[in-house]
Amino acid sequence: MANTTWMANHTGWSDFILMGLFRRSKHPAVLCVVIFVVFLMALSENAVLILLIHSDAHLHTPMYFFINQLSLMDVVYISVTVPKMLLDQVMGVNQISAAECGMQMFLYLTLAGSECFLLASMAYDRYVAICHPLRYPVLMTRRACLFLASGCWLLGSVDGFIFTPITMSFPFCGSREIHHFFCDVPAVLKLSCSDTTLYETLMYLCCILMLLIPVMIISSSYLLILLTIHRMNSAEGRKKAFATCSSHLTVVILFYGAAIYTYMLPSSYHTPEKDMMVSVFYTILTPVLNPLIYSLRNKDVMGALKKMLTVGPAFQKTME
Template identity: 80%
Template sequence: TLLVNHTGGSDFILLGLFSQSKHPTLLCTVIFVIFMMALTGNAILILLIHSNAHLHTSMYFFISQLSAMDVMYISATVPKMLMDQVMGVKKISVPECGIQMFLYLTLGGSEFFLLAAMSYDRYMAICHPLHYPVLMNHKICFLLASGCWFLGSVDGFMLTPITMTFPFCRSREIHHFFCEVPAVMKLSCSDTTLIETLMYLCCVLMLLIPVIVISSSYTFILLTIHRMNSAEGRKKAFTTCSSHMTVVILFYGAAIYTYMIPSSYHTPEKDMVVSFFYTILTPVLNPLIYSLRNKDVTGAMKKMLNVEPVKK
């Protein structure tokens, strides 16, 4: 009964980004533009990859998976936040909060592992080019991507029920723009040391395994690039890898700050800025990083735009 009284009785209040801003209307417009850019950029990238036979390779298959994750990731938090600002509502029900938490944990976790799978794919392409078509065929890529989604969902299924079943008897105000685990846990009146330790261990595994895969892959890649005789081959390999490394640094850096740095170093303002960075800005940057620096994608885009007239 204690749990029902405390958790099921009332809604949470998301204080959000706009309560901190001197110009909430301008910020709302900017976030809406960023949201539309993220949706459009990722949708175009998925469309190009699926419609162009030249892009039906493992690298682009993983990029399309990343774009799909980004579309869902940004859609789990931003539309609710914008609608609340427009309607003048700040409430979020307990079930809605749990769903939002589960989605961002699952999608964030899946993205960690997908970035590791992508680095492994680059390692196979650059270090074992002759065996690459066999070792990274469509079936293996599909299994790797499925594994990434599964491991991400384990994170969601583990942390969401634990967090949402804590008795909340302090203020119902969440100092955040969505239901992020650390922000929700601050409202609990019981001892959260155990879940904080569990979350830390969970994130160590979620980050450590992909980081080992990524750093090992790039160590071998850099050694192989260094040994290449062809300047053109070296340049192409370096461009492909630097795009991926940019995404990895952006995403992992923000996640390490949120989940692995002790809470004493955190402030609600800092947490919101970091979360804004990886939940809203990263999904809009990913398609730009992968398309603008990639000749195959820009070539496919030009081909799609320059539609040849039908011959009579």
């Protein structure tokens, strides 16, 4: 019996306990309703944006192809963590098996890594569109867009395939309480009873590399874009170029700001409370904000939305 207990305490294959957001809240029921509403908003906003891009011929361009990919990532991204968290609160359960934890970790890392590279691909697309408009149809063909999008998903999955099995292979002993609302790598590593210093250092270096390469692509693209805009004689052309880039830059700042805090700042800057709040921002709020950022200031998207809303009632009258 004692041997069984020791094995349960030292193996990675017994249940973990997600401490979550609700235990720290004075009004957990209200917070649960708010997160549920935000979750529904994220799903509906991204679904509408995906539907518009697929149904309107004017949005069948490389830029909207990448926005479509971003919306798809955001839908899966928020679905990886929030439904489990809400269901646990409603059912009064806060356990997660090691297999479920590993799957959640893998999907989260894959989507975060994929989005990281997708934002770089979107910056390159804007660079080609503004700096080489005549060559744009040749450089950004459908095959090129599919290649870039596939590369983003592949590189993101490599991130998940590397870090998930290594993290879950460490022995976990003592407390099984993860001070987070999902199985994030840093939060799970804190439960390990072995020395994870070398692994954390290697993970830190890999994260720097994964963030540095896209950041360099984005920075270079926008530096060349700014130089091109500066040379433009047309004020209308400058305004249109800035409008096209401002939405993407906003999304980049939101995503990379949170990612840099989570994976690049030393552990002395981190506390469970801070980590959880930052995770809430880029895991729950960002999927709600991204479609709004890309649609509210975008005439093409708003035009497609108005057209869809107008065609709907007209079609209904015709059927009657």
